[in-house]
């Protein structure tokens with residue numbers, strides 16, 4: 124079982140942030156904005172955000188902004204709603220939302236809403252409930268929900284609800300834990316959780332826990348640490364988290380650590396990456412693991428950061 128090798132994970136994340144040109148970095152270069160959000164939020168949950176040069180990160184984030192107002196995954200990359208949320212979340216972590224041209228970012232996102240209330244990810248038009256969550260989460264952080272049609276955004280999400288109580292990426296799409304997180308998170312942010320049958324969805328979600336204690340994303344799939352976030356956050360938002368065995372899930376996550384070099388993998392003995400390190404630590408935070416800051420299940424940011432956004436003087 125062991126315990127969380129917190130210091131090792133801090134060193135692992137700082138080492139990944141530093142390296143730029145090795146194979147993995149180049150392969151993930153287009154996701155660097157997401158990678159930065161994962162790494163920095165993990166450091167904050169571990170109480171080590173101050174080890175980072177704020178100005179260096181903030182200036183890099185702002186260099187990734189496209190003239191349209193949206194953010195790309197790295198400097199010179201095309202803007203996409205995926206990276207725009209990560210950029211806003213990073214600035215919120217550092218309490219630097221004041222450097223943003225809020226109206227420009229708001230306008231970029233508002234223009235991605237379609238007639239049916241859904242959202243596209245960028246100008247090429249792909250529609251996915253993931254993008255509804257991202258738009259609503261981002262505009263809520265910026266206090267600009269009034270700039271889109273929230274009512275139609277909510278009705279589109281509800282149109283993606285399945286008979287099993289779950290949600291898919293588009294109407295009729297198969298229920299998947301990642302999509303469920305996005306739809307439940309979007310409904311929570313807009314105060315619309317009454318559209319959810321909490322017992323039916325809670326049952327589908329708690330059935331994700333397998334013998335090993337890990338959670339999978341769909342029936343019959345293998346458990347994966349990142350579902351500790353997608354499934355657990357959803358269960359917490361609908362008040363059904365007591366339906367899973369927390370101790371066994373903590374053990375599964377801890378068994379996925381590389382206690383030598385730091386980092387957490389998707390399942391025991393696989394290669395670690397920043398993505399699973401983040402979702403593993405965030406999952407442990409949800410399970411009240413000692414020494415970790417609390418994380419908000421809907422905004423995917425530390426609770427003290429969310430409080431500062433919504434209750435600042």
Ligand SMILES: CN(C(=O)[C@H](Cc1cnc[nH]1)NC(=O)OCc1ccccc1)[C@@H](Cc1ccccc1)C(=O)N[C@@H](Cc1c[nH]c2ccccc12)C(=O)NO
Pocket residue numbers: 154157205208253256257300301302305347349389396398
């Ligand atoms: C592109 N990604 C994925 O497709 C991962 C792959 C994976 C990891 N373990 C199992 N599969 N899957 C994934 O992100 O699924 C999350 C999801 C959530 C909602 C709907 C669909 C999928 C990963 C990168 C990756 C690829 C391969 C291995 C490890 C990480 C990725 O960048 N995911 C992004 C997708 C995303 C960006 N913003 C979001 C907001 C809400 C939900 C998801 C995202 C992410 O989760 N950011 O926080």
Ligand SMILES: [Zn+2]
Pocket residue numbers: 347348349350389399
């Ligand atoms: Zn995973």
